[in-house]
Amino acid sequence: MTTETLATRSRWSGVEHPTGKGWLERALPLALTLLGVLALGLFIARAPLMWCVAALVGGVGLWALLMRPAVALYALAFAVPFGSLRELHVGGLTVGASELLVMALVSVWFLRMAATRQVQLTRSRLTLGILCYLAALLIALWPATSMTLAFKELAKWGEFLLVYLFVASTLTPGETKMVAASLLLAGALEGLQGIYQFLFQVGPEGFILNGRYMRAYGHFLQPNPFGGYMGLLLPLAYVLALGYWPEAARAWRRREGWASVGPMLLWALAVIAAVIMGAALLMSWSRGALLGLAAGLACVALALGRRVWLALLPLALVGLLLGPMLLERVPTDLIDRMAEALRYTAGTELAAVEITDANFAIIERLAHWNAAWRMFDSNPWLGAGAGQYSVAYPAVALPRWQDPLGHAHNYYLNTLAEGGLVGLAVYLAFLLTAGVVVWRQARRGQGWGRMVALAALGMLGHLAAHSVVDNLYVHEMYLIVAILLGLVAATLRQGATQNIIEHRRTGVECHRS
Numbered sequence: 001m002t003t004e005t006l007a008t009r010s011r012w013s014g015v016e017h018p019t020g021k022g023w024l025e026r027a028l029p030l031a032l033t034l035l036g037v038l039a040l041g042l043f044i045a046r047a048p049l050m051w052c053v054a055a056l057v058g059g060v061g062l063w064a065l066l067m068r069p070a071v072a073l074y075a076l077a078f079a080v081p082f083g084s085l086r087e088l089h090v091g092g093l094t095v096g097a098s099e100l101l102v103m104a105l106v107s108v109w110f111l112r113m114a115a116t117r118q119v120q121l122t123r124s125r126l127t128l129g130i131l132c133y134l135a136a137l138l139i140a141l142w143p144a145t146s147m148t149l150a151f152k153e154l155a156k157w158g159e160f161l162l163v164y165l166f167v168a169s170t171l172t173p174g175e176t177k178m179v180a181a182s183l184l185l186a187g188a189l190e191g192l193q194g195i196y197q198f199l200f201q202v203g204p205e206g207f208i209l210n211g212r213y214m215r216a217y218g219h220f221l222q223p224n225p226f227g228g229y230m231g232l233l234l235p236l237a238y239v240l241a242l243g244y245w246p247e248a249a250r251a252w253r254r255r256e257g258w259a260s261v262g263p264m265l266l267w268a269l270a271v272i273a274a275v276i277m278g279a280a281l282l283m284s285w286s287r288g289a290l291l292g293l294a295a296g297l298a299c300v301a302l303a304l305g306r307r308v309w310l311a312l313l314p315l316a317l318v319g320l321l322l323g324p325m326l327l328e329r330v331p332t333d334l335i336d337r338m339a340e341a342l343r344y345t346a347g348t349e350l351a352a353v354e355i356t357d358a359n360f361a362i363i364e365r366l367a368h369w370n371a372a373w374r375m376f377d378s379n380p381w382l383g384a385g386a387g388q389y390s391v392a393y394p395a396v397a398l399p400r401w402q403d404p405l406g407h408a409h410n411y412y413l414n415t416l417a418e419g420g421l422v423g424l425a426v427y428l429a430f431l432l433t434a435g436v437v438v439w440r441q442a443r444r445g446q447g448w449g450r451m452v453a454l455a456a457l458g459m460l461g462h463l464a465a466h467s468v469v470d471n472l473y474v475h476e477m478y479l480i481v482a483i484l485l486g487l488v489a490a491t492l493r494q495g496a497t498q499n500i501i502e503h504r505r506t507g508v509e510c511h512r513s
Contacts, residue, residue, distance in 0.1 A: 167486025235458025
C-alpha cells in the first residue's frame with residue numbers, strides 16, 4: 001500500500017495529510033474546549049453566587065453518582081430530615097431533594113445496567129409484597145376523583161420499590177455500612193436540632209411545655225412525625241451500640257488502617273446517635289413515638305432469644321419494685337398526656353364533647369378516625385380511592401372538624417378508607433411478609449447481617465405500633481423503611497453469594513486432593 005493511498009484530502013482545509021484529518025478537524029476539539037471554558041467563565045462572572053455553588057456541587061455530585069451510585073443513598077439519608085429546607089412546587093406537586101435524588105439514582109442505575117447488559121434485581125418475598133401493594137393501589141385508582149393525588153400516592157410507593165430494589169440488589173458489604181453510618185449521622189444531627197428547640201423554646205407557641213420547654217419537631221414542622229422519624233432510626237442506633245462493639249474491638253486490635261478504624265467509628269457513632277435520638281424522641285412529647293419505641297424494643301428483645309429474656313427478667317422485677325418511685329420522677333404532664341388518650345372511647349359522642357386545650361388533639365384524632373370509617377362504609381371493597389382522603393373528607397366530616405389534615409392519623413384506617421378491604425388486606429400481608437423475613441434473619445443470621453435485621457425488626461415494630469395513631473409514610477420517611485428493608489435483603493444476598501463462593505472453593509480443593 002503506497003503513501004498516496006493513505007493520504008486523503010480534507011474537504012474543509014484542502015490540505016492532505018496521512019491520517020485523513022485536516023487542520024480544522026484537529027482544532028475542533030480544542031475550540032470546543034475553549035468555548036466551554038469561556039461559557040463557564042461568563043456563567044461564573046454573571047450568575048448569582050448561589051447558582052455557581054449549585055452548579056459546582058451538582059457537577060461534582062453527578063460525577064460521584066456516575067462513579068458510585070450508592071453516593072445518592074448517602075445523600076438521601078440527609079435529604080429525608082432536611083429536605084423541607086428547599087422544595088420545588090410543580091403543577092400542584094411538591095418536589096424535594098429526596099425525589100430528585102431517587103430519580104437520579106434510578107436513572108444512573110438503569111443506564112449502568114443498559115451499558116453492561118446485566119440486570120441487577122434481587123427477587124424475594126419482600127419484592128413480591130411491595131408489588132402486590134402497588135397492584136392494590138392501581139386497583140384503587142378506579143374510584144379516585146383526583147388523579148393528581150392518586151398518582152402522587154402511587155409514585156410514593158413506586159419510589160419505595162425502586163429504592164428497596166437498588167439497595168437489595170447492588171450494595172456491597174462496605175456500602176451497607178456506609179449507608180448505616182449516613183442514617184445514624186443524619187438522625188443525630190436532626191435530633192440535635194430537636195433538642196435545641198426543646199431547651200431554648202424555638203417554635204410556635206402551641207408547642208410550649210410547662211412554660212419553659214418546647215416540643216421538639218426538627219424540620220418536620222410537627223412533633224409527631226419528628227418523633228416517628230427518631231423512632232424508625234433509633235433501633236439501628238441502639239442495636240449497633242449494644243451488639244457491634246465486639247466486632248469494633250476486634251478490628252481495633254488488628255491495627256490494619258481504615259479496616260480497623262472504620263468499625264470503631266461506626267460503633268462510636270451508633271452510641272452517640274442512640275443517646276441523642278433517644279433524648280430527642282422523648283422531647284417530642286409524642287405518645288405515638290413512645291408507643292412505637294416500646295414496641296420496637298419488645299420486638300428486638302424477643303428476637304435476641306432466651307438468654308436476653310433471662311437477663312431482662314431481673315431488670316423487670318426491679319422495675320416492678322421501684323415502679324412507684326420511678327413514676328414520681330416522670331413529669332406529671334407526660335403522665336396526664338398518656339392518660340388523656342384513654343379517657344375517650346369510640347362510643348363517645350364527639351360532637352357533644354367540650355373542646356379544651358387538654359383534649360383537643362385526642363378529639364381531633366378521633367374525629368378523623370370516625371371520618372375514615374365513614375369513607376370505608378360508603379365503599380367497603382375499594383374505598384374512596386388511592387390518595388383520596390382529603391377529597392372525600394368534607395362529605396363525611398363531623399361538625400367543628402372541617403380540616404382534613406391530609407390523612408386519618410391512623411394508617412390502617414387511612415388505608416381502609418382509601419383502599420377498602422382489598423387495600424388493607426394487601427398492606428397487612430406486606431407488613432407480615434416483611435416481619436417474617438426480617439425475623440428469620442434476626443434469629444438465624446450472624447455478624448453484620450444479624451445486626452441489620454435486628455434494627456429492621458425494631459423499625460417494623462415501631463412502624464406497626466405508631467401507625468395506630470399516626471401516618472409515618474409522610475415527609476419521605478417511607479424511604480427510611482425501604483432502605484432498612486433493602487439492607488436486610490442485601491445482607492441476605494451477600495451471604496448467599498459468599499456461601500456459593502465457599503462451596504466452589506471447597507469443591508476445587510477436594511478435586512485437587
